[in-house]
Amino acid sequence: MKHTLFLFDLDDTLLDFRASEKLSFVRTMQALGLHERVDGLFTDYQVINTELWRKFETGAVSKDFLKVERFRATFARHGLGLDPEAASLLYLDSLPDTVVLIDGAREVCVALAAIGEVGIITNGVDTIQNRRITSSGLGDCISFVATSEACGHAKPDVRFFEYAADMARPFVKEAAIIIGDRLDADILGANRYGIDSCWFNPARLANTSLAIPTFEVASLHDIVPALKALALV
Structure with missing residues (x-):
């Protein structure tokens, strides 16, 4: 060869990753006390997250900014008063447990x-x-x-x-x-x-x-x- x-x-x-991402996102929202509207929230999160990754790959934003901003922007779009930093930590901690x-x-x-x-x-x-x-x-x-x-x-x-x-x-x-x-x-x-x-x-x-x-x-x-x-x- x-x-x-x-x-x-x-x-x-x-x-x-798509399967793992959704499992981790749902777990994160549940841990923050949100049990409804999760599917719509996840759809917007994916769009925001994809755009932030594109910006990261061009050097426009940092990795640390991306990890929190994707949740902050999603929560803001839906008028939720959830903590984006806590969401980021919960989500990243969950990812290794949802491998497919x-x-x-x-x-x-x-x-x-x-x-x-x-x-x-x-x-x-x-x-x-x-x-x-x-x-x-x-x-x-x-x-x-x-x-x-x-x-x-x-x-x-x-x-x-x-x-x-x-x-x-x-x-x-x-x-x-x-x-x-x-x-x-x-x-x-x-x-x-x-x-x-x-x-x-x-x-x-x-x-x-x-x-x-x-x-x-x-x-x-x-x-x-x-x-x-x-x-x-």
Whole structure:
């Protein structure tokens, strides 16, 4: 096989973050005494949270600001007098306990760890992502975890990928591949850094961006066969 370093995005690639996110959000609201209107609240939270993450990835806001602001803005939109800082702490503490694996995650990590080195590259919070990996049962397959919080830069910034490369043993661009669900962070980052990429696209969305994946798959089960086929080209 051509590749020996497999850099996986975490959320919505190996872990079903959408499922985990909702479970944690509901638990947080219940802990704050809110048991009604949670679905509508969560819908607005997702929109606000997504926009804040986009701003974080461009350097417009800090991670600490994002973690609290997403709750403050959501509560303000609904006229709720809840404490956004308490909500942030409760939510982040809940996330490692609501881990849901995407189908094929364990199998692909085991298979690729037997071939080379598996690393995680994520824009998430350092302590939370490491706890979630431990809860997921994938830790024995993973050599290192590179987070934007520890790095100080977020995907698709080239400096983040340089940081991740320094954690690998050893790092050779031609032997590395990024596997992720986001064109604007994972695939664009791979393009900028000059390494191969696999777009995990379970919804089979059209690519209307400037990011160009080396190949794409709709299932994690398809990654190893695709990598073997690529090695024959």
